[in-house]
Amino acid sequence: MSADSATDVLLKSAAAGNSAAVARLITVAEVTPETLAARVWQSGRRAHVIGVTGSPGTGKSTLTSELIRSLRADDHRVAVLAVDPSSKRTGGAILGDRIRMGGHVLDGQVFIRSVATRGSAGGLSATVPLAVRTLEACGFTHVIIETVGVGQIEIDIATYADTVCVVVHPRWGDTIQANKAGIVEIADVFVVNKADLDGAQQAVADLGSALEYPPLPPDSWRPPIVETIATNGRGIDELRREIDHHRAYLGNDDGARLEQRRTQRTRDLLASLVAGRLDELRDEVTASAAFADQIAAIHSGVTDPWSSLRAVLGSITLDAPRN
Amino acid sequence: MPARILVAKPGLDGHDRGAKLVARALREAGFEVIYTGIRQRPEQIAAAAVQEDVDVIGLSILSGAHVALTRKTAEAVKAAGGNIAIVVGGTIPSNDIDKLHEAGAVGVFQTGTTLEELVAGVTAIVERNTVDSER
Numbered sequence: 001m002s003a004d005s006a007t008d009v010l011l012k013s014a015a016a017g018n019s020a021a022v023a024r025l026i027t028v029a030e031v032t033p034e035t036l037a038a039r040v041w042q043s044g045r046r047a048h049v050i051g052v053t054g055s056p057g058t059g060k061s062t063l064t065s066e067l068i069r070s071l072r073a074d075d076h077r078v079a080v081l082a083v084d085p086s087s088k089r090t091g092g093a094i095l096g097d098r099i100r101m102g103g104h105v106l107d108g109q110v111f112i113r114s115v116a117t118r119g120s121a122g123g124l125s126a127t128v129p130l131a132v133r134t135l136e137a138c139g140f141t142h143v144i145i146e147t148v149g150v151g152q153i154e155i156d157i158a159t160y161a162d163t164v165c166v167v168v169h170p171r172w173g174d175t176i177q178a179n180k181a182g183i184v185e186i187a188d189v190f191v192v193n194k195a196d197l198d199g200a201q202q203a204v205a206d207l208g209s210a211l212e213y214p215p216l217p218p219d220s221w222r223p224p225i226v227e228t229i230a231t232n233g234r235g236i237d238e239l240r241r242e243i244d245h246h247r248a249y250l251g252n253d254d255g256a257r258l259e260q261r262r263t264q265r266t267r268d269l270l271a272s273l274v275a276g277r278l279d280e281l282r283d284e285v286t287a288s289a290a291f292a293d294q295i296a297a298i299h300s301g302v303t304d305p306w307s308s309l310r311a312v313l314g315s316i317t318l319d320a321p322r323n
Numbered sequence: 324m325p326a327r328i329l330v331a332k333p334g335l336d337g338h339d340r341g342a343k344l345v346a347r348a349l350r351e352a353g354f355e356v357i358y359t360g361i362r363q364r365p366e367q368i369a370a371a372a373v374q375e376d377v378d379v380i381g382l383s384i385l386s387g388a389h390v391a392l393t394r395k396t397a398e399a400v401k402a403a404g405g406n407i408a409i410v411v412g413g414t415i416p417s418n419d420i421d422k423l424h425e426a427g428a429v430g431v432f433q434t435g436t437t438l439e440e441l442v443a444g445v446t447a448i449v450e451r452n453t454v455d456s457e458r
Contacts, residue, residue: 020404092350099360
């Protein structure tokens with residue numbers, strides 16, 4: 001069977017609700033993206049993509065589990081990509097987000113996949129978008145991307161979403177950290193989780209004042225601040241309403257804002273693919289014999305670094321990635 | 324791409340120190356370890372393993388019900404459309420090892436197995452399966 005038709009069989013089966021087929025497709029997206037990308041981009045099916053990000057221990061997984069419950073109550077088909085960091089030293093990872101989402105594992109309309117960052121910034125910022133598009137092509141109506149909002153990469157991943165929810169803890173100065181990390185700017189909805197803890201009111205007030213300045217342009221979306229207690233479901237209905245409101249806002253004016261957002265995402269994705277390939281090229285070139293020859297030539301006085309640069313750049317051929 | 328393993332505790336015993344230790348050892352060895360927590364039913368383990376597209380399911384069982392739980396998990400994996408190697412670790416008497424293999428386990432790690440032996444055993448199973456699937 002050719003690769004194309006194997007992919008088509010999997011896509012058909014996945015769209016009919018076969019979780020094993022969805023799972024295989026996500027693996028394909030991770031390992032050989034070029035064999036899958038054309039098919040899923042052609043499908044044209046789209047979901048409401050929701051990013052959930054925040055510091056470790058803010059309750060993102062429990063909150064995600066509650067969001068799944070709310071979406072399932074309306075009979076939506078929901079997929080989750082739960083992203084956790086790999087160990088930079090060993091490449092391994094412990095992925096434990098499923099513990100909090102165990103209640104949905106036997107629901108055939110819910111698909112949950114743990115994704116390790118695998119250390120490669122460029123890789124992940126392409127893998128997650130392809131995984132999202134694959135899940136869209138499989139017919140999921142909602143895709144939730146859950147990431148720990150600690151690094152730029154994780155923040156970038158979370159912003160590959162229509163609606164970004166930033167979750168903060170009432171204590172720990174999360175709101176101040178959020179300001180520093182630039183996370184305030186990416187939020188469409190703020191969630192103060194564990195709102196039964198002291199400090200919740202202060203966190204809401206802090207976020208409110210962070211939104212005061214710089215002032216938002218007129219007609220722009222003002223991120224609501226929702227208090228939740230994910231462990232008992234309090235505030236989840238309101239969070240769900242705000243997420244739906246935001247999606248409706250993007251869809252106003254014939255969806256111009258949504259289109260703008262998706263165009264930006266496509267731009268980011270293509271730019272990260274280009275950056276990844278340029279990184280590879282740099283590594284190939286600087287490891288080549290011709291590069292070593294140039295260094296030797298510079299040292300023996302035959303040429304100089306700037307003349308070598310021309311020679312080195314002239315030797316590069318911009319072919320497709322060879323993965 | 325790193326090998327993926329789902330570490331699960333089926334049945335009612337809630338002692339997960341061993342399972343967590345194994346999870347950490349496998350991460351140190353470069354595995355991506357999906358940990359699903361305690362008191363999992365075989366169907367839940369199978370569904371999670373299929374969605375995660377893991378190479379191996381590792382069952383940690385201290386309750387004495389290892390043969391029945393292994394058989395049920397193997398059947399549930401098959402029913403969920405998966406083809407995933409199962410290994411079992413825990414308090415397992417030597418005369419149950421054959422029964423576990425017959426129930427669907429490809430590897431058994433008894434009490435006293437060192438973490439190095441366990442990692443080497445799981446790695447060998449993953450490599451064997453990779454070779455098989457490339458044939």
